[in-house]
Structures are given as C-alpha cells and as structure tokens.
Amino acid sequence: MNAVSDAPRLLVVGGGPAGHSAATQAATFGMDVTLVEDQIVGGAAHLWDCIPSKAMVASSMRLRAIRQASKLGIFEPPPASLDMENLSSHVYGIADTIAHSITGMLDSQGVDIVSGRAHFTGPHTAVAVTGGGQVEIGFDMALISTGSRPFVPPWATIDGDRIITTREAYHLAELPERIIIVGSGVTGVEMVHIFSSLGSDVALLVSRHHVLPHRDAEVAAVLEDDFLSRGVELLKGSRANGVERRAGRVLVTTEDGRTVEGSHALLAVGSVPNSEALGLEAAGVETEGRYIAVDAYQRTSVEHIYAAGDVTGQMPLSSVATMQGRKIAHHMTGRTVAPIDYRKVSQAIFTEPEIASVGLEEVDAAAEGRKVRITKVPLASNPRAIIAGDTVGFIKVISDPATHIVLGGTVVGHHASELIAPIALATQGRIRVDTLVETLMVHPSLVESISEAAE
Secondary structure, three states, X not given: OOOOOOOOEEEEEOOOHHHHHXXXXXXXXXXXXXXXXXXXXXXXXXXXXXXXXXXXHHHHHHHHHHHOHHHHOOOOOOOOOOOHHHHHHHXXXXXXXXXXXXXXXXXXXXXXXXXXXXEEEEOOEEEEEEOOEEEEEEOOEEEEOOOEEEOOOOOOOOOOOOEEEHHHHOXXXXXXXXXXXXXXXXXXXXXXXXXXXXXXXXXXXXXXXXXXXXXXXXXXXXXXXXXXXXXXXXXXXXOEEEEXXXXXXXXXXXXXXXXXXXXXXXXXXXXXXXXXXXXXXXXXXXXXXXXXXXXXXXXXXXXXXXXXXHHHOOOOOHHHHHHHHHHXXXXXXOOOOOOOOHHHOOEEEOXXXXXXXXXXXXXXXXXXXXXXXXXXXXXXXXXXXXXHOOOOOEEEEEEOOXXXXXXXXXXXXXXXXXXXXXXXXHHHOOOEHHHHHHOOOOOOOOOHHXXXXXX
C-alpha cells in the first residue's frame, strides 16, 4: 500500500482497460490506489488477444494488398514473403510497448502496482499472493476487473502447438498449411481473415445458417462472399464435438458425423470470465452464473465494491471497459455520472471488408417489430472506393420515420471502423438525418456516402 494518509483507499483487482482507467482517474481525484495484476498491466484479453489480432490484421492486409497490386495497375510489385517469427515479434512488441506505457502512466499518478493474484478476505480486506509472499490490503472501496479468457469446451485439449485458441495463434512457429477454425462469431471470422490473407488454406465451421448469427444477414452475406472468393471452405450447420491429433494432422469431428482434417485447429467459441478464486463470498459479492452482477453504476451487491469489463458479462469491448472504469472513479468520488447507454456503443469487426455498427440495427428493429426508415448506398457508387479498388460493401442509416432522428447505422467496407464515427455522433447527439444530408463532406471521400445514405 501507499504511505499512510487520510485519502480514501481504492483496491483495483485486475489491470485491464477498466482497471487501469479507473485507477488513473481515481488517483487524479486524490484517492490512495493499489492495483493488483497477476499477468500483464493493460489486461491479458486486451494485450494478448485484442491488440495482437488487430496487429495481425494490419500485417495480413498489407501482404494481401501487395499481392493484389495488379488491381491498381501495378504488375511487378516487390516480392512479398511472410516471416512468422518476425511477425510474432512485431505483434508482441506492440503489446509490450502499450503495457509499458500504461505502467508508466500509473506510476506517474502514484498508483501502487502489486504483481500477484488478489482475493478478498472480507468486505474491506484482501490478500495479494506475490512472488515474495502475501500482502494484506485494506480498502474503503474496490473494483473487480479481472477480465476473461478463451473458453475451451470439454471435448478439446489445447496443446499450444496444433490445437490452439486465439491466445496461441499469434506466436506460431510456422504459418498453418490448413487451419480449421471452430466458431463463426466475431473472433472466428477475424481469424479467417488473418490466416487466409497470410496464405493459409482455411476451413470454417459454422454451427448456424450463416456467420455472425446475431448480426444482420445482409452483413453476413457480404462477408461470406468474400470468404468464398478467398477459397475458404464454409461448413455450415457443423457443430464441432471433438478434436484430436492423429498422424501429424488434426482432426475435428462434428455432431452430424463429419470429419474435417487440417494441420491446425483454432477454437474461437467464446470466453469465460475470470471470476473464480476471488473470495467473492467473503466480500459478500453476488454473481449471476459466472458473471458478477452489477447495477447501472457498476456497483455489485456490496455498495462499495464495483465490477467492470468482461467479468460482468456486459458488452465485451475494450472501449466499453475503459469508459466503465472512468465512470466508476467519478461515481466513487461523488461526482455526477450518467450510466452508459449500451445501445449507442460503436463496435467493429476487423475483417476484410470491415464491419461496423452503432445504435439500432436493422435485424433488431425487425425483431422488435419497430417501424424505422432504412436508407442505404453501395460503396460501388463511391468515387474514392472505385479509385482504391475497394468497392465491396455499403453504408446503411436507420432513422425514426416520425422524428427523422438517427437511431443507428451499419457500415460494411474498407475503413468501416472509421466511417462509423459520424453515424455514432449522430446517434449519440440525436441528430436528424437532414443534418447528415446537408453536411458537405470532402470529395472524393468514403465519408461522403454517409450523406448520400441518409437521404
């Protein structure tokens, strides 16, 4: 703990986006902050999954662009080859840089960082198990932000070599010759994009009728078309129930009796909150299943103990966790806080084409039987997209037919994660569609299609 003072004592268990943002903010407000982290400051899910996957996406996109340079009239591009060892070093170098930056920021704010695993021993006490022994910690307030880890189904054993999760996917010794990806949610489709762009033969097991089962079917169709153009084998209606190594190969079996063979198998079938062994019972903190139950202000069943990030089962995004952490620090110190409106959170899937959305989606409006106005333009009509040779995708704006207020939107295409920003601002600010229509955008640009889509 820091030096004895009269300042309120805050214990943060877990140094991911929620934990370190709350710690930094609380320290600036004058709280005496101790942060306990047993893996990596910045968060394992964030720095060992999220950031590496986006770094791999960037590298794979660059490699694919070089190989497809003839689309832009370049018929003799420089030879392009892949070095997995250098790629892995690059990916983890980024994560290390971010981790050091966060640690430096926390140090500068006077946050006491303890390397170890913490568990509660009472409503106001905890113990951190470190390499040097146990450290007893007393606190006035606490935040649990222990994150999540990849889910491993009972029928699978991860060997870190040929049968892997996303945690092992970024430091393989060699590029998989044929990789079987189990799971067609956000993580699964991003893995398809990465490995197919790097040059692997890819098979994707899709347990439902289409990829991204909880998203707009039109979005899924665009993505599936791209996968098929890459030579990806889509096995729909295939739910895996077994995986094993046999004679130097990996075999994945499905519930309908099929067997899929490859050099590697990657499981992308969800995540598990890190809520065990925290001593929650001793602190009086209640759970809902494996997740910690919280109210709109992220308070648990114990008023002075908060929880945020993946461990709560709320929207599992680093941006959301970061905002939760900031708001928690404000709430702890008696400042006015508006709860997060999760309906207005922007989110993106870093495939090629990218997929981004905010607010109300068409599939949600249909499910609710809600009357909405839907306007859409294809990127094939956008001059900038035509110039760049990236015409796959569309921009869709959803508004209220009575008030003309923007309710949400979806972007599918190159740079969708950036293009969603104006729609997100319009959704958050309850801006009318005619404001978007009358906004003069740069020409030629991709963003001008947003004005067109709003008409």
